Amino acid sequence: xxxxxxxxxxxxxxxxxxxxxxxxxxxxxxxxxxxxxxxxxxxxxxxxxxxxxxxxxxxxxxxxxxxxxxxxxxxxxxxxxxxxxxxxxxxxxxxxxxxxxxxxxxxxxxxxxxxxxxxxxxxxxxxxxxxxxxxxxxxxxxxxxxxxxxxxxxxxxxxxxxxxxxxxxxxxxxxxxxxxxxxxxxxxxxx
Numbered sequence: 001x002x003x004x005x006x007x008x009x010x011x012x013x014x015x016x017x018x019x020x021x022x023x024x025x026x027x028x029x030x031x032x033x034x035x036x037x038x039x040x041x042x043x044x045x046x047x048x049x050x051x052x053x054x055x056x057x058x059x060x061x062x063x064x065x066x067x068x069x070x071x072x073x074x075x076x077x078x079x080x081x082x083x084x085x086x087x088x089x090x091x092x093x094x095x096x097x098x099x100x101x102x103x104x105x106x107x108x109x110x111x112x113x114x115x116x117x118x119x120x121x122x123x124x125x126x127x128x129x130x131x132x133x134x135x136x137x138x139x140x141x142x143x144x145x146x147x148x149x150x151x152x153x154x155x156x157x158x159x160x161x162x163x164x165x166x167x168x169x170x171x172x173x174x175x176x177x178x179x180x181x182x183x184x185x186x187x188x189x190x191x
Contacts, residue, residue: 001039002070004032007077014082015177020165027161028077031069038063064143072122072142075155075190081183093153093188096127100134108179111136111154115175120159126150127191153190154182 007025011018038059045056087094087104094104101107107125114136115123122139128150139145146152156178163174 001036002032004029005074005077010077010080010082012082013080013181015166015174015180017166020163023165024073024157024161025077028070028073031066031073034066035063035070038066065141068142068146072152072155073157075152076157079154079183079186080178080181081186082181084179084181085183085185087184088188091184091188093184093191096132096134096191107134107136111156112172112175112179114138115156115158115178116172117158121145123156123158124152125154125187127153151190153187 007021007028010016010021013021042056042059042063045051045053045059050056087097097104097107101110111123111125117123117138119138119140121141124137124139124146126135126137126147127133128135128147130149134153135147135150137145137147156175158171158175163171166177167174
């Protein structure tokens with residue numbers, strides 16, 4: 001069984017109201033609870049010998065949505081800190097960003113543009129280990145559009161629930177607050 005992580009340490013995070021954070025934490029906890037419920041149902045169907053049923057197929061389809069919703073929120077919250085930590089200019093990650101994007105400023109401009117695209121979803125900085133390449137990617141739904149085998153390093157939630165309480169439709173202001181709160185030591189650890 002999966003256990004919801006406690007992100008209360010983020011309460012008081014600059015640019016994020018406690019109300020918005022509490023709402024977001026509750027949503028995340030729902031993904032964890034639903035992941036566990038679906039696993040129980042899938043196992044029950046297996047024990048009953050109904051693994052080829054339409055019900056089983058639908059549960060497995062839904063599982064990807066709930067599981068990825070859980071994990072993406074963990075990556076999102078796990079990268080934030082009350083005092084954002086700037087990227088280390090001498091880190092392997094910063095060197096890779098500079099190699100792949102020309103400069104950190106270019107990467108940031110591209111990531112922000114990805115996060116600001118119309119629609120709901122996620123902006124994700126992925127590391128493709130096989131090609132040794134960093135990529136800024138838009139993912140519409142939790143369970144669709146991920147790069148197989150690539151490691152999500154930085155995850156920005158751009159579903160309305162992440163910003164609408166504090167910023168209304170001003171997503172760019174939310175992205176500013178998010179970027180200021182990133183703990184780049186965590187992102188470097190993920191690479």
